[in-house]
Amino acid sequence: MIATIINCITVIIGSLIGLFIKNHISKEFKNIVQNAAGLCTLLIGISMGLATDSYVVLLFSTILGGLIGYSLKLDDGIYNIGNYLERKTINKGEGDNFAKGFLNASVLFCSGAMSILGPIQAGTVGDYELLLIKSFLDGSMAIVFAATYGIGVMFSVIVIFIYQGFFTLLGTFISPLLGEAGLNELSAVGGLMILMIAFNLLNIKKFKTANFLPSLILAPIFIKIVPPAISWFIKLLS
Numbered sequence: 001m002i003a004t005i006i007n008c009i010t011v012i013i014g015s016l017i018g019l020f021i022k023n024h025i026s027k028e029f030k031n032i033v034q035n036a037a038g039l040c041t042l043l044i045g046i047s048m049g050l051a052t053d054s055y056v057v058l059l060f061s062t063i064l065g066g067l068i069g070y071s072l073k074l075d076d077g078i079y080n081i082g083n084y085l086e087r088k089t090i091n092k093g094e095g096d097n098f099a100k101g102f103l104n105a106s107v108l109f110c111s112g113a114m115s116i117l118g119p120i121q122a123g124t125v126g127d128y129e130l131l132l133i134k135s136f137l138d139g140s141m142a143i144v145f146a147a148t149y150g151i152g153v154m155f156s157v158i159v160i161f162i163y164q165g166f167f168t169l170l171g172t173f174i175s176p177l178l179g180e181a182g183l184n185e186l187s188a189v190g191g192l193m194i195l196m197i198a199f200n201l202l203n204i205k206k207f208k209t210a211n212f213l214p215s216l217i218l219a220p221i222f223i224k225i226v227p228p229a230i231s232w233f234i235k236l237l238s
Contacts, residue, residue, distance in 0.1 A: 001165055001168055002122075002128070003118070003119075003122045003128040003131035003132060003135070003168075004119060004122070004131065004160070004161060004164040004165055004168060005161075006131075006132065006135050007131060007134060007135040007138060007160055007164065008157040008160055008161050009135075010135040010136065010138055010139030010142070011105075011109065011135075011138050011139055011142045011153075011154065011156060011157050011160065012142075012154055012157060013139060013142075014138070014139035014140060014141070014142030014143045014146065015142045015143075015145075015146040015151065015153045015154035016146075016154070017142075017143045017146070018142060018143040018144065018145065018146025018147040018148075018153065019146050019147070019150065019151060019154075021033070021143070021146075021147040022146065022147045022148075022150060025147075030147070030148070033144055033147045033148055034148045034201055035201075035202065036144060037141075037144035037145060037147075037148050037201055038198050038199075038201030038202035039198070039202070040141070040144070041108070041141075041194055041195075041197050041198035041201060042195065042198035042199075042202070044191070044194055044198075045191045045192065045193075045194035045195035045196075045197070045198055046191065046195065047191070048112060048113075048187050048188060048190055048191025048194060049188050049191030049192050049195065050188070050191070051113075051184045051187045051188045051191065052184065052185060052188035053181055053184055053185065053223065053227075054185070054223060054226060054227055056226055056227075056230070057185055057219060057222045057223050057226050057227070058185065058188050058189065058192070058219070060218075060222060060226065061185070061189055061215045061218040061219040061222050062189060062192055062212060062215045064214075064215070064218055065189070065212050065213070065214035065215025065216070065217070065218050065219075066211055066212045066214075066215065068214040069208075069210065069211030069212055069213055069214050069215075070208075070211045072214075073211075074210045074211050074213055074214075075103070075208035075209065075210035075211045076208075077210075078102075078103050078106065078210045079099045079100075079103055079210075080099075081102070082098055082099030082100070082101070082102035082103055082152055082155070083098070083099050085098070085102060085152075085155050086098040086099065086152065089151075097149045097150045097152065098149075098150060098151065098152035099152060100149050100152065100200075101145060101146070101148075101149030101150055101151070101152030101153040101155075101156075102152040102153070102155050102156055103152075103209070103210055104145065104149065104153075104197050104200070104201075104209065105141075105142065105145050105149075105152070105153040105156035106156040106159040106160075107193055107194075107197060107209050107210060107213075108141060108145070108194060108197055109138050109141075109156055109159070109160050110159060110160060110163045110164075111189075111190030111193050111194060111216065112134075112187055112190045112191075112194075113183045113184070113186055113187035113190070114130060114131075114133070114134040114137075115134065115160075115163065115164060115167075116167050116174075116178070116183065116186065117130060117183055118130040118131030118133075118134050118164070119131060119164040119165070119166075119167035119168040119171060120167055120168070120171030120174065120175045121171070122168055122171075123167070123168035123169060123170075123171035131164075138160075142154075148201065177220075178220050179220075179224075181220075181223045181224070182219070182220030182221075182223055182224070183220070184223075185219035185220055185222070185223045186216055186219050186220050188219065189212075189215045189216055189219045190216060192212070192215075193209050193212050193213075193215075193216075196209040196212070197209055
């Protein structure tokens, strides 16, 4: 759990730096920061999305996961958690930005393969390198996200601690189930979700990103089922 705690600390430090920037720059500079954050997030999402081994799996897991998340209203639920946290802190008055910062930062920091593989390596073989690299990257992104959205970004450490702590403790059982292909597909779906965040930041299109969280569960399952099924069907036709 040490590396996960370090990850949370880097996000807190990055958020504090971002808050300092947010409170000491003009509106024009804030727009520049938001656009830069959007473009960087866009690039991260594209690079992760290209990790897929099957675009069919990527498509179906995203569609079905989105339908499940929409039915469960996951985005609204996480958004309401952000609003609840704002009401319980002294940092009131940020309104919509607090919940947006909490939601988007939570999704960004927990949707990649590193957020699963890093804790698994730390929990099973005591290798903290990957999680420490992720900590540095998260801290850097926390700066630009906090400068854009405010202190809600800092509260994403609650999600990071629970999420990564889970994989640290149960990594021995989960790692064999996912496999390399499963992690690739999880990362690819995470990349699409990060692209949604980028589109939100750049005001291109508004997505309810958290509604697609079930896709992260479906993708590693589908990669074990869909390609063999397609191969079997092709052989059947030939």
